[in-house]
Amino acid sequence: MDSLYNATDFNATNGTNVSANSSDDFNQFIQPVWQITLWAVAYCSIVAVSVVGNMIVIWIILAHKRMRTVTNYFLVNLAFAEAAMSAFNTVINFAYAVHNEWYFGLVYCRFHNFFPIAAIFASIYSMAAIALDRYMAIIHPLQQRLSSTETRVVIGVIWMLALLLTFPQYYYSSTTVLPGRTVCYIDWPEYTTVDFKKIYYVCVTLLIYFLPLGVMGWAYTAVGITLWASQIPGDSSEHYKEQLIAKRKVVKMMIVVVCTFALCWLPYHIYFLLHQFFPELFEQRYIQQVYLTIMWMAMSSTMYNPIIYYCLNIRFRAGFQQVFCCCAPTAAKEELELKSPRYLQTQVSLYRASRMETVVSTAVHPAEKKSAELPSCDSHGRPHAEVMSNGSGSETFTRGPSNPSH
Incomplete structure (x- = not known):
């Protein structure tokens, strides 16, 4: 997650050759205090809702045996990735974007540049794994399902691939001191025949956004046709009807989760690619507000899933009510679901x-x-x-x- 404010171009051939008036170039991005305060409240609200909500989701699944299904194990991984990214990167991203100065040292600079991409990778591929699991369960019900051990192995492989993909971000991260400030940036090597930086970012965008969304779109289309195209027979047993309705609800909930994620991250990926190919567009005074808005939308994706689970799943709703309002009238009735x-x-x-x-x-x-x-x-x-x-x-x-x- 390369920040907008990585100063002017750095490369491995000429070192950190920066003009003396580079600090003056960033004076146009200074905001009034009231504006910074509003942005701070907006970003801190993401952290509060995301961390609390996702930790409760993890507790609901791990503390209740009936909730420990293949789908829910992937939801645990999704919740962990989103809570971690929200806790460790959201406020830091905001502080760096507003003040244009890095206060957190080289170690955290490297962590800051590689972990968000790894977390996004883990999040979206957890959703893709859920989509494929639903596809196998509904389209090929006689095929063997993943066991809990195999599910943990898949989650481990997802994180290993995420770390491999983001290793260049970690390896080339660095800090340097400019006149009046310190910056955290990625010191990409410069090649004569190929632009490694642009190729890398295009591949990252394809791998952490368009490819998994395409797979999920295909899987849920097939599942939706199977579940909704056929009518429930009139003489079907109540057990069959309940199973079909439950499957529809799970698929509907996951489609909402995927669509929310896609809508939140689409502006950021478009902005990201434009920044690589048309850098002159990002020298305008208003660009900081555009970046803060787009980044808030992307980071806010980490807080919506617990809300979606609460609204669309009775078991998660009962779990949240056990935590926040254990004396609620409906909690006792819905508690049976757990x-x-x-x-x-x-x-x-x-x-x-x-x-x-x-x-x-x-x-x-x-x-x-x-x-x-x-x-x-x-x-x-x-x-x-x-x-x-x-x-x-x-x-x-x-x-x-x-x-x-x-």
């Missing part, structure tokens, strides 16, 4: 047994039914305690007329 399947089956069995008992009790002889409805008292007029027929040990009392002698 219980284990064995618990839910037990509740269904008890419900069916209760319904069966009700049906049997209404089929008794009318005389017996009438007798059962009359008050039953002992010789002293006290009500009897009757054990219910299901052996639950519950007691039902019928109050008879009181004995005046007591």
Whole structure:
């Protein structure tokens, strides 16, 4: 994530040859205090919502066994990447963009230049893995699914590829002191026959944006045709209908997640490529505001997913309510969604047994039914305690007329 404010061109052949008036060139980007304050609030809000929301998502999945599915393991990886990028790069990016000076040393300069691209790579390929998993589960349901161990291996491979892709950003990162300020930049080597910098950034844009989005678009199109083109048969079992509706909801939620990510990052990638091929466009006074706006949109993508999960998934909603409003009226009802399947089956069995008992009790002889409805008292007029027929040990009392002698 090469910053806009990397000063003038640096290269390996002429070293750090910078004009003495370079500091004056950046005076046009100085903003009034009120403007900086508004931007600071906007960027800090991203960090707060993203870190808190994504950490809760990770807790909901890892703390509840029923949530530990292949799809949700990739959601954990997605949440981790977004929370980390938000925590370690959002505010630093903003401070560097506003003040045009690097305060954080060479080590963090290298981390700052390579980690955001690695996190974006991990995020979008986690979403691509979810899309392919949904495709296999729905289009090829008889094929063997990924196990939890295989899912962890895939996540590890994603991060290894991300680090390999971003290694040049780390290797060529450097800091230098200009008149009045220090800058963090990428000191790309200069070749006579090929522009390595432009080729690298074009490849990065293709690999972390257009290629995975194309794969996800193809996968979700096929899945959508399968799930929505066919109608649910009228004589289908309730279990089949519930499964189909649940699959549709998961796919719908992931499509919203992918579209949100794509819309947030599209302006940044366009800006990024234009900056490589038409650098003269970025010498205007207004360009800093454009950059801050585009960067805010890109960074804000890290905070939307927890909100989407809360709105579109009942289990995640129950998990968030357990954290923020455990006394909410709906939390107790939705909390069942976080219980284990064995618990839910037990509740269904008890419900069916209760319904069966009700049906049997209404089929008794009318005389017996009438007798059962009359008050039953002992010789002293006290009500009897009757054990219910299901052996639950519950007691039902019928109050008879009181004995005046007591």
